[in-house]
Amino acid sequence: xxxxxxxxxxxxxxxxxxxxxxxxxxxxxxxxxxxxxxxxxxxxxxxxxxxxxxxxxxxxxxxxxxxxxxxxxxxxxxxxxxxxxxxxxxxxxxxxxxxxxxxxxxxxxxxxxxxxxxxxxxxxxxxxxxxxxxxxxxxxxxxxxxxxxxxxxxxxxxxxxxxxxxxxxxxxxxxxxxxxxxxxxxxxxxxxxxxxxxxxxxxxxxxxxxxxxxxxxxxxxxxxxxxxxxxxxxxxxxxxxxxxxxxxxxxxxxxxxxxxxxxxxxxxxxxxxxxxxxxxxxxxxxxxxxxxxxxxxxxxxx
Amino acid sequence: xxxxxxxxxxxxxxxxxxxxxxxxxxxxxxxxxxxxxxxxxxxxxxxxxxxxxxxxxxxxxxxxxxxxxxxxxxxxxxxxxxxxxxxxxxxxxxxxxxxxxxxxxxxxxxxxxxxxxxxxxxxxxxxxxxxxxxxxxxxxxxxxxxxxxxxxxxxxxxxxxxxxxxxxxxxxxxxxxxxxxxxxxxxxxxxxxxxxxxxxxxxxxxxxxxxxxxxxxxxxxxxxxxxxxxxxxxxxxxxxxxxxxxxxxxxxxxxxxxxxxxxxxxxxxxxxxxxxxxxxxxxxxxxxxxxxxxxxxxxxxxxxxxxxxxxxxxxxxxxxxxxxxxxxxxxxxxxxxxxxxxxxxxxxxxxxxxxxxxxxxxxxxxxxxxxxxxxxxxxxxxxxxxxxxxxxxxxxxxxxxxxxxxxxxxxxxxxxxxxxxxxxxxxxxxxxxxxxxxxxxxxxxxxxxxxxxxxxxxxxxxxxxxxxxxxxxxxxxxxxxxxxxxxxxxxxxxxxxxxxxxxxxxxxxxxxxxxxxxxxxxxxxxxxxxxxxxxxxxxxxxxxxxxxxxxxxxxxxxxxxxxxxxxxxxxxxxxxxxxxxxxxxxxxxxxxxxxxxxxxxxxxxxxxxxxxxxxxxxxxxxxxxxxxxxxxxxxxxxxxxxxxxxxxxxxxxxxxxxxx
Numbered sequence: 001x002x003x004x005x006x007x008x009x010x011x012x013x014x015x016x017x018x019x020x021x022x023x024x025x026x027x028x029x030x031x032x033x034x035x036x037x038x039x040x041x042x043x044x045x046x047x048x049x050x051x052x053x054x055x056x057x058x059x060x061x062x063x064x065x066x067x068x069x070x071x072x073x074x075x076x077x078x079x080x081x082x083x084x085x086x087x088x089x090x091x092x093x094x095x096x097x098x099x100x101x102x103x104x105x106x107x108x109x110x111x112x113x114x115x116x117x118x119x120x121x122x123x124x125x126x127x128x129x130x131x132x133x134x135x136x137x138x139x140x141x142x143x144x145x146x147x148x149x150x151x152x153x154x155x156x157x158x159x160x161x162x163x164x165x166x167x168x169x170x171x172x173x174x175x176x177x178x179x180x181x182x183x184x185x186x187x188x189x190x191x192x193x194x195x196x197x198x199x200x201x202x203x204x205x206x207x208x209x210x211x212x213x214x215x216x217x218x219x220x221x222x223x224x225x226x227x228x229x230x231x232x233x234x235x236x237x238x239x240x241x242x243x244x245x246x247x248x249x250x251x252x253x254x255x256x257x258x259x260x261x262x263x264x265x266x267x268x269x270x271x272x273x274x275x276x277x278x279x280x281x282x283x284x285x286x287x288x289x290x291x292x293x294x295x296x297x298x299x300x301x302x
Numbered sequence: 303x304x305x306x307x308x309x310x311x312x313x314x315x316x317x318x319x320x321x322x323x324x325x326x327x328x329x330x331x332x333x334x335x336x337x338x339x340x341x342x343x344x345x346x347x348x349x350x351x352x353x354x355x356x357x358x359x360x361x362x363x364x365x366x367x368x369x370x371x372x373x374x375x376x377x378x379x380x381x382x383x384x385x386x387x388x389x390x391x392x393x394x395x396x397x398x399x400x401x402x403x404x405x406x407x408x409x410x411x412x413x414x415x416x417x418x419x420x421x422x423x424x425x426x427x428x429x430x431x432x433x434x435x436x437x438x439x440x441x442x443x444x445x446x447x448x449x450x451x452x453x454x455x456x457x458x459x460x461x462x463x464x465x466x467x468x469x470x471x472x473x474x475x476x477x478x479x480x481x482x483x484x485x486x487x488x489x490x491x492x493x494x495x496x497x498x499x500x501x502x503x504x505x506x507x508x509x510x511x512x513x514x515x516x517x518x519x520x521x522x523x524x525x526x527x528x529x530x531x532x533x534x535x536x537x538x539x540x541x542x543x544x545x546x547x548x549x550x551x552x553x554x555x556x557x558x559x560x561x562x563x564x565x566x567x568x569x570x571x572x573x574x575x576x577x578x579x580x581x582x583x584x585x586x587x588x589x590x591x592x593x594x595x596x597x598x599x600x601x602x603x604x605x606x607x608x609x610x611x612x613x614x615x616x617x618x619x620x621x622x623x624x625x626x627x628x629x630x631x632x633x634x635x636x637x638x639x640x641x642x643x644x645x646x647x648x649x650x651x652x653x654x655x656x657x658x659x660x661x662x663x664x665x666x667x668x669x670x671x672x673x674x675x676x677x678x679x680x681x682x683x684x685x686x687x688x689x690x691x692x693x694x695x696x697x698x699x700x701x702x703x704x705x706x707x708x709x710x711x712x713x714x715x716x717x718x719x720x721x722x723x724x725x726x727x728x729x730x731x732x733x734x735x736x737x738x739x740x741x742x743x744x745x746x747x748x749x750x751x752x753x754x755x756x757x758x759x760x761x762x763x764x765x766x767x768x769x770x771x772x773x774x775x776x777x778x779x780x781x782x783x784x785x786x787x788x789x790x791x792x793x794x795x796x797x798x799x800x801x802x803x804x805x806x807x808x809x810x811x812x813x814x815x816x817x818x819x820x821x822x823x824x825x826x827x828x829x830x831x832x833x834x835x836x837x838x839x840x841x842x843x844x845x846x847x848x849x850x851x852x853x854x855x856x857x858x859x860x861x862x863x864x865x866x867x868x869x870x871x872x873x874x875x876x877x878x879x880x881x882x883x884x885x886x887x888x889x890x891x892x893x894x895x896x897x898x899x900x901x902x903x904x905x906x907x908x909x910x911x912x913x914x915x916x917x918x919x920x921x922x923x924x925x926x927x928x929x930x931x932x933x934x935x936x937x938x939x940x941x942x943x944x945x946x947x948x949x950x951x952x953x954x955x956x957x958x959x960x961x962x
Contacts, residue, residue: 050793120788121789121790121792121793122793123581123786123787125785125787129784130784137917141916149906152902189918189922192922193914193918197910207902211898211899211902236873242819242869243865243866246812246815249811250808250859250861254804262801
């Protein structure tokens with residue numbers, strides 16, 4: 001069983017892909033600026049409660065009762081199987097202490113709907129200050145990981161390779177962020193972990209191609225740079241496709257079967273796997289070629 | 303077959319066996335079995351005894367998200383700890399100077415600052431004070447001569463108009479900046495604290511024009527001392543450290559298996575309590591600060607006749623303040639603060655309001671609060687406490703307290719000075735527990751806290767809780783919850799089930815794909831992958847690292863990466879075979895050519911793992927841990943063990959073709 005046999009001229013036919021990438025990244029940027037993100041309570045502070053009630057109640061009615069009973073704007077959603085009577089409540093940091101809020105909610109639910117049992121099965125509360133600190137830490141961690149990876153590439157390869165990997169990374173991250181902005185999916189700590197994994201994956205993929213370029217450059221000294229890179233991409237192509245597909249299967253299964261945090265994680269990874277594969281071929285490699293050809297103009301020397 | 307060959311195989315087998323050994327308790331559920339036996343007093347069966355002796359007892363450490371439990375992040379109000387300590391220093395120095403027979407000394411803390419102010423009658427007093435400070439506090443307290451305040455004396459002498467004066471001074475001077483107007487009870491002297499030196503003249507003029515009967519007073523012996531930065535720093539660190547220790551003690555008493563309590567940043571504490579069935583009780587035990595203080599009741603016409611509670615006039619003022627300033631109902635620390643803020647200038651400046659709370663015994667809710675007017679300064683504090691026990695007397699259970707030598711001395715002096723004269727309020731966590739009349743001096747440092755109304759059993763329970771909190775060490779400062787996560791145990795089981803199912807199906811899809819695509823080699827990769835997962839779990843169990851839900855995702859991801867390593871190698875081998883090399887050479891070339899790419903990809907992943915571990919908390923750390931362990935085991939299995947299998951295969955069969 002073979003997936004690819006033919007030499008595919010990747011490097012020669014890519015101007016329209018560059019435009020596509022530009023549109024996608026710019027679109028993501030615009031979306032991020034104008035549409036913004038749905039930050040989870042991990043980052044903006046707030047309370048998330050999950051209750052099991054002894055009977056089924058329409059979530060609209062619960063919302064009404066809670067808003068009246070607590071004076072806070074609470075988002076109510078039924079989760080899980082309808083027969084389980086599971087409800088999730090979410091609100092931004094309330095005026096009162098976060099420590100006592102759930103007691104109040106339990107009281108209102110009991111009183112308002114005359115329920116036998118009202119069980120609080122999950123509670124997450126993050127103070128606004130703590131949340132924004134975690135958010136800052138998250139941003140810092142993405143940047144630190146990014147810098148470490150770049151330093152690593154700079155030393156393991158050379159500095160003609162680094163910029164391509166940088167841009168490819170940014171490209172992938174922007175598109176994934178755009179995906180979160182447009183779907184309104186929540187960005188929480190787990191999703192942040194996914195972003196870091198995507199960084200790692202995107203670099204993995206780029207490194208495989210770079211590794212082959214470096215090897216071939218020693219073997220075929222006279223080959224024009226475009227052909228050299230193109231050949232390297234073709235040689236690693238089976239691996240790229242097989243790996244991306246297995247990776248894709250894993251995250252797709254996690255996305256379909258998982259729920260909650262796992263689902264968000266898998267969603268980020270699905271976009272990340274696709275763009276990560278794409279960017280090492282169509283972003284990182286052309287930048288390497290460009291620098292090899294024109295780098296001396298910016299003071300680069302081999 | 304060479305001996306180095308055999309050694310390699312033995313090593314791999316040993317690693318697999320070691321992982322299995324570490325995982326056996328989790329597979330058999332040994333720990334829970336033993337715990338259950340102990341709880342029920344059941345005699346262990348022979349095989350259980352044998353296993354418990356052979357195997358490690360620790361099962362896989364499941365994270366909170368998988369087994370349920372509580373995660374709390376608490377903030378220690380270090381500022382509060384510092385001001386408590388400074389109050390204490392102030393009253394100790396005051397006592398020292400009066401024991402040195404120096405009259406007319408007033409030492410008090412400037413509210414809302416780190417400064418302590420001393421008004422001294424003469425140079426001798428100043429000398430004594432600085433001697434005392436350098437002897438007892440070496441260089442931790444810095445004396446300063448300059449002061450940013452003005453002192454005035456009023457011609458008015460009666461209490462009511464003096465109090466009215468504070469109010470109108472506050473009103474007139476407030477627009478000129480953040481000022482404090484202070485007056486000691488019964489005195490006709492006012493202090494005006496300046497917002498900054500630049501405003502001095504402006505404020506002087508304003509007072510001269512608006513308050514004709516106030517005369518500026520020069521106080522030559524006025525000094526201010528404040529803690530040095532280093533001392534402040536130590537106070538901060540100590541209060542957090544002490545809070546961590548106190549919480550740990552309390553939780554140990556409460557009896558949670560494997561709690562984790564650690565310092566987080568400069569003033570935060572993270573508390574993890576896995577598998578707690580009654581979250582509300584656990585949290586209240588952790589948070590109950592148990593701050594004990596003894597304060598004198600201010601008796602300057604503010605209390606009811608024959609009773610320490612605030613008189614009707616002040617009760618009316620409180621009621622009015624609640625309405626006017628829209629202070630919420632209830633008696634939380636915050637609203638009591640607001641009340642005190644609103645009554646500023648209406649009660650004397652060294653006094654404050656505190657409430658004695660009445661709890662409905664059935665609903666367990668606070669239903670009313672009786673106000674008291676207390677001296678702001680605590681005379682004796684909980685850190686001088688030596689012990690607390692529950693005793694039962696004629697009128698029901700009570701908590702008896704005993705103090706350390708310093709506390710006993712202070713307590714004795716305090717009661718001697720006020721015997722037959724006043725009431726002493728016992729304050730726990732800011733609320734008045736009781737305010738008995740001081741009948742006689744209590745020289746031996748024994749005191750009692752009687753409890754509020756309720757039946758005998760509730761009182762006894764309450765007394766036990768109280769003595770536990772007091773005995774385990776009062777917290778130096780109160781704690782504020784900033785993050786809280788509670789996960790019910792059933793939800794944890796669901797999550798583990800769901801995560802495992804997803805991971806299993808993902809694995810099956812991938813395993814099938816590998817066999818389909820790489821045939822026998824794919825099968826080798828799959829077997830090695832199984833070994834990889836076993837090793838990861840084994841390492842997790844051995845080091846008691848925590849497996850979380852994202853951790854399971856991390857394992858799934860590691861599996862994908864391990865396969866990537868094999869795919870890189872297999873593709874290389876295919877290339878070499880295609881270029882016409884014999885099998886043995888092709889395999890070896892494939893492995894060695896792939897090495898750099900495999901190492902580079904894994905090291906970058908390891909780097910992001912490190913960063914995640916550094917910056918992440920809870921579940922994210924779990925993800926980082928499995929990722930990092932996975933990188934190591936993947937290099938070992940996907941590269942090294944696969945290579946070993948190939949070598950064995952070629953050596954044994956010397957095949958013409960390779961199933962790849």
